[in-house]
Amino acid sequence: MSFKFEVKASLSNRLGRTGVITTPHGQIKTPAFIPVGTKATLKSVLPESITEFGAQAVLANAYHLYLQPGPEIVDQAGGLGKFMNWGKPTFTDSGGFQVLSLGVGFKKVIAMDENTFQDDDVIADDKERLAHVDDDGVTFKSHQIGADIIFAFDECTTLHNTRSYQERALERTRLWAKRCLAEHDRLTKSRADKPYQALFGVLQGAQYEDLRRKAAKDLSTMVVDGISFDGFGIGGALDKQSLGDILRWVNEELPQDKPRHFLGIGEPDDLFVGVENGADTFDCVAPSRQARTSSVFTKDGRVNISNAPHKNEFFPIEKDCTCYTCTNYTRAYLCHLFRSKEMVAATLATIHNQHFIVGLVDQMRKGIEDGTFLDFKAQFMARYYKK
Numbered sequence: 001m002s003f004k005f006e007v008k009a010s011l012s013n014r015l016g017r018t019g020v021i022t023t024p025h026g027q028i029k030t031p032a033f034i035p036v037g038t039k040a041t042l043k044s045v046l047p048e049s050i051t052e053f054g055a056q057a058v059l060a061n062a063y064h065l066y067l068q069p070g071p072e073i074v075d076q077a078g079g080l081g082k083f084m085n086w087g088k089p090t091f092t093d094s095g096g097f098q099v100l101s102l103g104v105g106f107k108k109v110i111a112m113d114e115n116t117f118q119d120d121d122v123i124a125d126d127k128e129r130l131a132h133v134d135d136d137g138v139t140f141k142s143h144q145i146g147a148d149i150i151f152a153f154d155e156c157t158t159l160h161n162t163r164s165y166q167e168r169a170l171e172r173t174r175l176w177a178k179r180c181l182a183e184h185d186r187l188t189k190s191r192a193d194k195p196y197q198a199l200f201g202v203l204q205g206a207q208y209e210d211l212r213r214k215a216a217k218d219l220s221t222m223v224v225d226g227i228s229f230d231g232f233g234i235g236g237a238l239d240k241q242s243l244g245d246i247l248r249w250v251n252e253e254l255p256q257d258k259p260r261h262f263l264g265i266g267e268p269d270d271l272f273v274g275v276e277n278g279a280d281t282f283d284c285v286a287p288s289r290q291a292r293t294s295s296v297f298t299k300d301g302r303v304n305i306s307n308a309p310h311k312n313e314f315f316p317i318e319k320d321c322t323c324y325t326c327t328n329y330t331r332a333y334l335c336h337l338f339r340s341k342e343m344v345a346a347t348l349a350t351i352h353n354q355h356f357i358v359g360l361v362d363q364m365r366k367g368i369e370d371g372t373f374l375d376f377k378a379q380f381m382a383r384y385y386k387k
C-alpha cells in the first residue's frame, strides 16, 4: 500500500495542523485546496496551467464520469490521471451530493429510502431515474476510474430534513460505509496490478453535535475484513455559522493520524475556519465558477472585472500576483474579453482565481509552520471583508 499521512506541525491550542499525504502519484502538503475538475477537466484551463498555479491534486466526480464516458473508458485509458494528462494525485467525489443535487435538478423527489433501493436500480437509460444511483453504481465503479483518493457513498441530506430523518440517513450512510469497506477490500485485491486507492469514509449528521460525533466515532472505529478507512470526508448540510463547530466536533473524535477532507468549501473565511479546526484538504467549484462570471479575487474582496470602471485599468487584477494572467494581462483586457464574450476570458480569470485560493491555503500552511497563522488570518480578513 502506498498511501500514508504524517502530521508535521500543529496550531497551538487549536485543532489545525500541517501534514503530508503520500499517494501513488505523489505527495500533497496539507492544508491544501484541491481544484475541482468535475468531468476530468478543470473547466477552461489546460493541465499545464493547473501545475503552474500551484495545485497539488485535482478532484473529479465519479458520478459524472460514470455517466460519461463511463468507467470502462477511464480504466482503459490507464486511470483518471493518465486520461486527463495530470500526473499528480487525484480524488473522486462519491456522488452522494450529485444524487441529491441532480435529483432535485430533475425535479424528482429523492426518497433515498432503503425500500427504494434495489440492485437493478443502479442506473437507467432515462434521465428521470438518475437519482436512483446507489453505491453499487457509484462507489464501487469508482475503482475503475482509478483516483488516488475515493470517497465512500453517503447520503447527503439538507438542513430542511427533520431530526428523525437525519438519524435514519446517518444509519444508512453507516451501513453503506461498511459495504464500501468490504467491497473496497475485494476490489483492491482483484486489482493488485493497479495503484492503491485510498478510501475515505464520509461523515454526515447535519447540524447536530451528537450525530456528527457519532458519525466520526462509528466510521473511525469501523473495521471490515481487517481494513479501516484511510481518511475521512466531512460533508453534508451545514451553514456558515456552524461550520467551525461541526469541524471541531468531528475532529475531536477522529484519529490524528488520518487525513480529513472538507467537501465543498472554498470561500476565504470558511477556509480559515476549516484550517483552524483541523481540516487538511478542501475542494470547491466556486473559484472557477465565479471566474467564468467575471468575478475575480483580490485581497480587497471580489471584483467584477467586466464592470465599467475596469475598462481603462491598464494594470493586472492584482499588482503583486505572480499568476500567468497577472504577469501578462491587464484588467482592461480582461474587461474587454468578458464584454466581447471571448472564451479566453474564462481561462484567464480561472487561472487567477485558482492561483489566489490555492495560494491562500498554502499561506495558511506556512502560517502554521512558522507560528504566524493567527496574525495572517486577522490581517487577511480585515482587508478582504473590511471588518
Ligand SMILES: [Zn+2]
Residues within 6 Å of the ligand: 317, 318, 321, 322, 323, 324, 325, 326, 327, 351, 352, 355
Ligand atoms: Zn493573478
